[in-house]
Amino acid sequence: MDKIRIENAALHQASTIASLVMLAMNHDCCQYFAGPHHTLDDFHQMLIRLVKRRDSQYSYQNTLVALAGEDVIGCCVSYDGSRLRDLRRAFLEETRDSFGLDYSHMADETQAGELYIDTLAVSVGYRGQGIATSLLQATCEKAAALHLPVGLLVDKGNPKAERLYKSFGFRYVNDAVWGTHPMRHLQRCDDGLPVNYKDNHKNNLTNELG
Template sequence: MIKITNAVKQQADKIARYIMLAMNHECCKNFVGSTHTLEDFHNMMTRLVAREDSQYSYKNTLVALDEDSENVIGICVSYDGADLHRLRKAFIEEAIKEFGIDYSGIDDETEKGELYIDSLAVDERYRNMGIASALLKATCEKADSLKIPSAGLLVDCGNPKAELLYRKLGFKYLNDTAWGGHKMKHLQKTNH
């Protein structure tokens, strides 16, 4: 049995690992440059999750817990697209400080009117058990409760299994885009 609940600051380390899983390690390596490691990126992401003013904040995260052990077995990070630029400042500042790389010119992946699902990941030992679906449904309910008209996400064109899951849950194709050097599809689910 699983429980979906709001994250707490003490889960920052685990949430950061799941965000990196969602991003994929190749993307994470690109963010840190050639002179830093994935562990350096994890340390930065843990700090960003522990903050309240970051797009990756625990305040923006729902966690799936194994009810027996209370272990985090999945996460979904989402935030109001209208807040993207304000929330992204923390990432830009940390990346400059840690890696000497300025990401202030990075493409926008969302906009006003959308609860943007930034990161979704489930522990591989718990996959195919409906956990990702439960996290997505709870996130769509969050959009509704925040009076945000839709929930949206980007899915890598090379990940048809994830796209199938999203479409089964009512997400519809909006447009083609690219992010992090990957061809992506922007999918969106409108609240009723």
């Protein structure tokens, strides 16, 4: 197998990045945002446009990709939480223009003072190989360079995932909502691996997230 590389995303990778974002969101959620009169393919096409834009939260410029050869097999989308409302305008414009739907009422999922992980996804066939761990660590290094903690949301209905993120150094901050889902907001506030980081925790994160 080709050695996995973590790199900044490129414009020509937009379609695959969009597919990975949909994988992370899950297709039921994507269909919700597309509405009853449009398809998942319609949503995918809209998301490709968002990845290609520079002013979108899903922009390729906000994305790290995992590559096997030249194939994109994972991605991590992150951005300064202070930019959320500016970056979200592109999503609101695209959903309004493409689907005739208004999501301007959505609660903020992040805020100033953190590098927010919007999306972390690995292709199904490549999970269990430490790829999500590598993407997560690269994003933590990106945050350290910006002198920001890393933040993310985890579904309240997925305590196993929360335990795994906590084993990577993330800690509970507060409750949050994403779309219609009750979430828990976690942050990791150090520049490297936590002092008490254990190999078995790393293996658990690898097995669960990729």
